[in-house]
Amino acid sequence: MKHVFSLIGTVLIGTSGFSQDLNNVQLPHMQKASVRKEIRVPNILGYQTLKCDFHMHTVFSDGNVWPTVRVDEAWEEGLDAIAITDHIEKQPGKKFIGGDHNASYEIATERAKEKNILLIHSGEVTRDMPPGHLNALFLDDVNLLEVPDATEALLAAKKQGAFIMWNHPGWKAQQPDTCLWMPMHQDLFEKGLIDGIEVFNEQEYYPTVLDWCINRKLTVIGNSDIHGIVSQFFDLEKGHRPMTLVFASDRSLTSLKEALFANRTLAYFDNQLAGKEEFLKAFFKSSVTIKSTGIKDRKNREMYEVFNSSTVPFHLETLTGKKLMIPSEASIILPLDPIDYNGVSVKNLYTGSKSNLIINLF
Ligand SMILES: [Zn+2]
Ligand SMILES: [Zn+2]
Incomplete structure (x- = not known):
C-alpha cells in the first residue's frame, strides 16, 4: 500500500506546484505492473x-x-x-x-x-x-x-x-x-x-x-x-x-x-x-476451426488452414499413426486428406485412464 501512496504523492507534487524533494527521488517505473x-x-x-x-x-x-x-x-x-x-x-x-x-x-x-x-x-x-x-x-x-x-x-x-x-x-x-x-x-x-x-x-x-x-x-x-x-x-x-x-x-x-x-x-x-467425452468434444470443436485455403500443394493436395483459439495445444494421431500437433492460440496451413482425420485420436484429451477423445476433424 505504501507504493500506491508514493505514486499518488508523485502525481500531486507534479501538478500542485510544490517543489520536488531532492532528497526523495521517486522511481515508480521499477514497481512491477499488476497484470492478469x-x-x-x-x-x-x-x-x-x-x-x-x-x-x-x-x-x-x-x-x-x-x-x-x-x-x-x-x-x-x-x-x-x-x-x-x-x-x-x-x-x-x-x-x-x-x-x-x-x-x-x-x-x-x-x-x-x-x-x-x-x-x-x-x-x-x-x-x-x-x-x-x-x-x-x-x-x-x-x-x-x-x-x-x-x-x-x-x-x-x-x-x-x-x-x-x-x-x-x-x-x-x-x-x-x-x-x-x-x-x-x-x-x-x-x-x-x-x-x-x-x-x-x-x-x-x-x-x-x-x-x-x-x-x-x-x-x-x-x-x-x-x-x-x-x-x-x-x-x-x-x-x-x-x-x-x-x-x-x-x-x-x-x-x-x-x-x-x-x-x-x-x-x-x-x-x-x-x-467426460461430451465436454472434451465440445471443448475441441469450439477451439478448432478448419477451412480450405482453395490452394493445392505440388502434390495436388488440398491445403487447409487450421486455427486453434484456445490455450491448449492438441496432439492428434490418425489410425495409420500420422501425427499432427495443432499449436495453441495459432494457425497452421498444411495439406490434409479429410479421410485420414475421421476417427482421429486426440492424445492429450483423456476420457479414461486408457482412452482418449476420438473425433472427426472435418
Ligand atoms: Zn491440502
Ligand atoms: Zn491434503
Whole structure:
C-alpha cells in the first residue's frame, strides 16, 4: 500500500506546484505492473467456462502466505474462482494465528471482491487414510467440522450444503503402493459424502481416478494444493497451475455450485484435459476451426488452414499413426486428406485412464 501512496504523492507534487524533494527521488517505473495473464478456453454448450482452483493453503494451516496473496495470485494467473482450504486438523502456527477456521476466508473476502474473484468458503478435513483428506466447499462455518470422527465431520459439512471432494487419493504419503478405493470410501460414497475427486493434484496425475469418476458419476477435479508461492512452485512460463474448468450458467457462486454438483467439469493441467467425452468434444470443436485455403500443394493436395483459439495445444494421431500437433492460440496451413482425420485420436484429451477423445476433424 505504501507504493500506491508514493505514486499518488508523485502525481500531486507534479501538478500542485510544490517543489520536488531532492532528497526523495521517486522511481515508480521499477514497481512491477499488476497484470492478469488470460487463459483462453472456449465457452461450451451454452455455458460459461470458469477457471477454478479449489485447493490451497495459507498461514491459517501449513501454508506460507497470507490469505489475500492467494486472491492476488489467482487474479494474475487468470482464474475466476478459488477455495482456500486450510487444514482443519493441522495448524502448526495455531499459537500465533488462533484457532478460528473461518479466518482465512474472512480475511480474503474483501480482496476477492476488489479483484472480482469468486471466493468459496471452505476447509480441508485432514485424516489418516482411510478416508484421507477431503475438501468441503460452500460452507457457512468451518468450525463446525472440528469433531473427532471423520464421517461426522463430513456430515457436518453436508448439513451446510457442502460439495465434498476427495483430495490427492494417490498421494504416496497415504497410499504408498497404489491408488485404492477403500471400503470406507465406498461407505462415504453411498452416504453421499463424496461428490468429486482430484484427478490432478499439485504435480501429480492419477489416471485410475478418472475411471472412478466416470463410472460413479463423480465430478472430475484438478487443483494446485499450493502451500508456498505459486510462481515459485510452478513454472508459469511453461504453463499454469492445475485447475478445474467448470461449465456454469453464469459467473456466480450459485451457478458454480450447481455446475459442480451436475458434474460439468474438466480437469486441466500441463496441456492435458481429463473428463467426460461430451465436454472434451465440445471443448475441441469450439477451439478448432478448419477451412480450405482453395490452394493445392505440388502434390495436388488440398491445403487447409487450421486455427486453434484456445490455450491448449492438441496432439492428434490418425489410425495409420500420422501425427499432427495443432499449436495453441495459432494457425497452421498444411495439406490434409479429410479421410485420414475421421476417427482421429486426440492424445492429450483423456476420457479414461486408457482412452482418449476420438473425433472427426472435418
Ligand atoms: Zn491434503
Ligand atoms: Zn491440502
